[in-house]
Structures are given as structure tokens and as C-alpha cells.
Amino acid sequence: MALPLLSPLCLLACRPRGIPGLALLPLVVLPLWAGARCPCQDPALCQPIRHHPDFEVFVFDVGYRTWKFYDWSQITTVVIFGKYDPELMCYAHSHGARVVLKGDIPLKDIIDPTFRASWIAQKVKLAKAQYMDGMNIDIEQEANCFSPEYYALTALVKEATDSFHREIKGSQVTFDVTWSPKCKDRCYNYTGIADACDFLFVMSYDEQSPALSECIAAANAPYKETLTGYDDYIKIGINPEKLVMGIPWYGYDYTCLKLLEDRVCTIPKVPSWRASCGIASGQQVPYKIIMKHVNSSISGSHWDKNQQASYYNYKDSSGHLHQVWYDNPQSISLKAAYIQKHGLRGIGMWHANCLDYSGDAVPKQQTKEMWKVLNPKLR
Incomplete structure (x- = not known):
């Protein structure tokens, strides 16, 4: 039985004398059990995963302990965006899957090389203490081309990757990028970052299509825009195996x-x-809620041929009309066909907790189909 996880406490470090302007880093006080002994029944499960799969299935977990019902026959990496659960780490390792930290930090802070080094050292220390396998860097902040932040971010990714690889054998460092390298508000050195880390996770969602710029509801991840984003990453010189x-x-x-x-x-x-309209005008809805409501909607599910996505209309209790756009196995399979055709490294989702794991017959089948579509051999 895993020992309970205590909430981490953070103490503010004192500014070293004689070093004016040095950024402050919180000193992380680890859970009492961390690093003391392996929380798994089998101590071998606290060893880092060293195998690198031919096909990556990259999963984000935000908590709620639904992880026990995931399709572990496919998962290769789990990114912990919720509270760390040592039982999850043990279970993932028993299935040969990596468990990695989330890494996020203000861009303005990483311009200072000393701050970068301290932040990376703390992340490595935390990963070791929690028997984890690396870090997924999720920095979604505006940056101008060739600014100090632009260069500092590339340096951060390289330094973090080198440090993790050196300190934890078999570890993995990845970076989340927006759906297209042409996004105006986020000018990163994508080729340099791709070269520096193990691979990029492309967030092909929350896209701003021409339809959204016209202030009408539209797909979260339209087919043409989504695949054009991958074409553009490849055109700037990124190896498809890094995507x-x-x-x-x-x-x-x-x-x-x-x-x-x-x-x-x-x-x-x-x-x-x-943008002035688009996703900012809508509310995110998990797939499990969408599936509960679609059959009782005033329209039923419709398919948009141009965007290759599903939608339905409903009226709320106040009489207001709504339109819900979503991806399902049909739309996902169409986009996922690009992976094999162009040799991408794999597939993943935001996020795994969006499905219904209650075990009831209908949602159980719906959940099974969403996991199944990730497997290129089963599509």
C-alpha cells in the first residue's frame, strides 16, 4: 500500500548577498516519504523506464484517480498535471510507461542563466525523489522573435534535457508547442527546441480558423488547419519523428x-x-458531458464536411440557443491517418480525464472507442 502524499510546502529563499538582482526561487520541501524508500510493493518499479517505444501514446492526467481505468496497453508516457500520486507512478511503471513532471515558469525569469540552472536542478531533484522519468515543459506565453526570451527558452530546453539525461538514465524531456509554428503571438525557436529535447507535443486544438475570425462557432481542431500545422512544422526543418x-x-x-x-x-x-472572438466566446466541455447531452439536444449530432467535425444545437433552461463542437472517433481517425502517412512519432490527448470511466454500458463503449482510435493498428 502506498504511503500518503503530503502537500509540498514552499519556502522563499533569501537573496544571496553581493549578487544584486538575482531572481528568487522557492525551495521545495519534499513529502516526507520522497526519496526515503520506494513506495511500490516491488522496489524494481522505482527504477526509471529506459525503453523507448516505436510509437508514442502521450497522456495528460489532471487527477481524480480515473487513471486506473485508462488503456494501459497503449500508454507510453503520463504527464502529471494534477497532484502527484505515487500509486500512479508504480502502476505506470508496471506497464512500462513513463511518468513525468510538468514544467512551467515565467519566460522573463529564465533570461537569468543562474535562475535557469537552479530551476532545472530543483526539477531534477523532485523527479528523482518521486521516482519519475523526466519532464514535460508546458510554457504557453507570448514571446517576440529574437528577443531575450526567445533565446533563453531554447537554452532552457537544452539545459533541462541535458541535465535530466545525465542525472536520470532513460529520462525524457518534451515540450508542448502550439498547433502551428505560424502563430503570431508565440514566436519560439521551434527548430532549436525540437533539436534540444526528445520530442514536441503539438497542441492541435484551440485553433483559430477563418470561421472563428468571422465570429461564428466552429470546430476546436478543423481538419485542414490541423494538418497544415504539421506540414508547416515539417517545412521549417523539424523531423516528423520529433512530432x-x-x-x-x-x-x-x-x-x-x-x-x-x-x-x-x-x-x-x-x-x-x-482573437476578438472564437474560443474565448465558448466554454470547454469534456467529451463525457457532450455524450450525455447530444441525444437529448434539439438537433442531434451533425457532421460538418468542411471542418470534418461534429456539432449539435440545444436550448438551455433560459431559452438561449447553444451550439457545441467536438471531436469524436470519426474526426480523430481522419486526422490520425496523417501520423502513419508522414511518420510522426505518435499521438496524445488533452486530457485523459475527459472520458466517462463509470463503467455503465453506453459510456464504457464510448470511452473504449476513444482509446481505440489512438492505436494505428485498430483504426
């Missing part, structure tokens, strides 16, 4: 200003950091 396709296991619920011909849902302009 993992990220798919959404959630959709967007839009409140319509008007619903024209039961198809076109106009949405309000909402100022945001990405």
Missing part, C-alpha cells in the same frame, strides 16, 4: 446570438489574448 500529434478530448459550447438555418451560430466578440 507527437495532440488531439482534444473536449469540445466547446457556444451561446448563439443567432442560429441561422440550424447550422450557423453567430457568437459575440470577446477581447482575448488570441
